[in-house]
Amino acid sequence: MVEFGICGACAHxxxxxxxxxxxxxxxxxxxxxxxxxxxxxxxxxxxxGFERRAEDAQAAEGPRD
Numbered sequence: 001m002v003e004f005g006i007c008g009a010c011a012h013x014x015x016x017x018x019x020x021x022x023x024x025x026x027x028x029x030x031x032x033x034x035x036x037x038x039x040x041x042x043x044x045x046x047x048x049g050f051e052r053r054a055e056d057a058q059a060a061e062g063p064r065d
Contacts, residue, residue: 005043011051 004025007013012028029036029049036049 003043005045006047006050007040007042007044009052010047010049011053012049 004013007025007027014026014028016024016026018024024039025042026038027036027040027049030038033049036047040047
């Protein structure tokens with residue numbers, strides 16, 4: 001299993017699988033902003049474009065009563 005660093009929790013990450021079974025982490029921000037590489041080197045430790053996925057943010061908050 002590949003560790004994607006913070007990309008694994010980012011709303012902009014897209015997992016790309018090729019026909020040979022490899023998985024790549026693509027940065028969705030790269031489509032509109034040249035500062036972000038399309039396929040960043042893993043693992044990524046920090047990123048100015050990081051935005052936590054909605055479901056990950058809810059899980060981090062814990063259950064609601």
